[in-house]
Amino acid sequence: MPHFLAFLLLPFAWLYATVLHVRNWLYDKGIKESARFAIPVISVGNLRAGGTGKTPHVAWLVRELQVLGQQPAILSRGYGRRTRGYVEADATATAATIGDEPLQHYQDFQGQVPVVVCENRRTGLEKLFRQEPPPTVVVLDDAYQHRRVQPTLNILLTEQQRPFYQDYVLPAGRLRESRGGARRADAVIITKCAPDLTASQQAASAARVRRYTRSAVPVLFSAYRYGAPVAVGGAARVESPEVVLLTGIAQPGPLREYLAGAGYQITHHAAFADHHTFTAADIAAVAGQLRPGQSVFTTQKDAVRLLEPALQAAVAALPIFYIPIQVEFLADGAAQLQQLLSPLFQPHAVV
Structure with a gap:
């Protein structure tokens, strides 16, 4: 966003931040109820x-929790789905019924x-x-502002x-809320x-980061490791280093940088915009950009939306x-996070 436009919008941002600050204050003081559960969340x-x-x-x-011998479950809002209420994923699930990220999980x-x-x-x-049986731990995907x-x-x-912080x-x-919201964090991970x-x-x-968090909160650093291309359409292998990129995610920059570095x-x-619902016209437009021998590269989150029933035939015809x-x-970040997880499942001494 241009700086001058951001400056013009600051009064609205202050108003929005004030409303959220009051909401968070009500939860922090216990005036609005925030539920706690005996099973770790x-x-x-x-x-x-x-x-x-x-x-x-x-x-x-989730993989670390499995290593610890736990039976985890994942709970998400299911952004972008066309259903409402409580839905559990099964073999018939699609991005339309549960959302692209839950389907990927x-x-x-x-x-x-x-x-x-x-x-x-x-x-x-x-x-x-x-x-029955209940999970022994639940991971909430994208629930930092869900104060209930x-x-x-x-x-x-x-x-x-x-x-x-910038x-x-x-x-x-x-920002969905002011920087001070970081004070609720028990760990901060700087990603990508x-x-x-x-x-x-x-x-x-x-x-x-620690200007906004509690003093003892660990700040960890993570990077992405990219794997070999996985076939979604009709081709078994990549034929050429020249590719067409198809994305419907918020930040495709890191993927572009990786592909360039990989040759x-x-x-x-x-x-396209994040969580974009692909159409047959989108697929046809991408197909029109392909040269002989080229492949289409995308992300795994996009791939689950490309495999919606209405698109499967068109996708199957493309590489x-x-x-x-x-x-x-990075460094000892994994070990630090593991140290935060293990105590959640240790029995508490009876006083």
């Missing part, structure tokens, strides 16, 4: 709207981890815990290139970092591949 969220890497970090957490864990969507996380948790639930562990994500509240910036981020650079960023040449980028990503922590 881990929230992963952000202050900035869109694109901080919640989905791969939720997946990392369901597919990643091959249905072995319960994935549930419910716009009211408190209602969703209550129903999840009544299941008090998480056992509150993890805040912020991008290295767009940290919350941003402003909507509409002057992209360069793998070679130096210790001094990490220390400088951590110091700026791919992007001849055309069909960039489409998604680039998988996994989270890797």
Whole structure:
């Protein structure tokens, strides 16, 4: 957003921030009720709207919880779905019924981890815990501002290139609430970092984050590791380094940088808004950009929307591949996060 426009919008941002500050104050003082649960609830969220890497970090957490011998479940609002209320993912789920990110989780864990969507996380948790057998821990995807639930562990994500401490509240910036909201975090993860981020650079960023958090809160750093292309359409392998990129995510920049560094040449980028609902016309337009031997690259989150029933025939006719990503922590970040997880499942001494 141009600086002059952001300046003009500042009064509206101040008004919005004030409303949210009053709301948060009511929850902090107990005037508005925030439910606590006996079973651990881990929230992963952000202050900035869109694109901080919640989905791969939720997946990392779920895998770690499985290593700890837990039976985790994932609860999301299900942004972009065309349903309402409590819906549990199954083999018939689509992006339209549960949302693209929950569907990605369901597919990643091959249905072995319960994935549930419910716009009211408190209602969703209550129903999840009544299941037999109930999960031993629930990971809330994108629930940092959902104050009706008090998480056992509150993890805040912020991008290295767009940290919350350099941003402003909507509409002057992209923050959902003021920077002071970071004080609720039990850990902060600076995401999408360069793998070679130096210790001094990490220390400088951590110091700026700690202006807004509680003093003992750890500040961790993570990067993406990209995998080999996975076929979505009709081709079995990538034939040429020249590719057409198709994205409907908030921040495609890191993927573009990775592809360039890996030797791919992007001849055309069909960039859509985050959670875009692809149409047959979109697919036809992308097909029209393909040259002989070229492939279409996309993200895994986009791929689940491309495989909606109405698009499957068109997608199957094209050489489409998604680039998988996994989270890797810098320095001892993984060990620090594991140290926060383990105590959640240790029995408490009886006094």
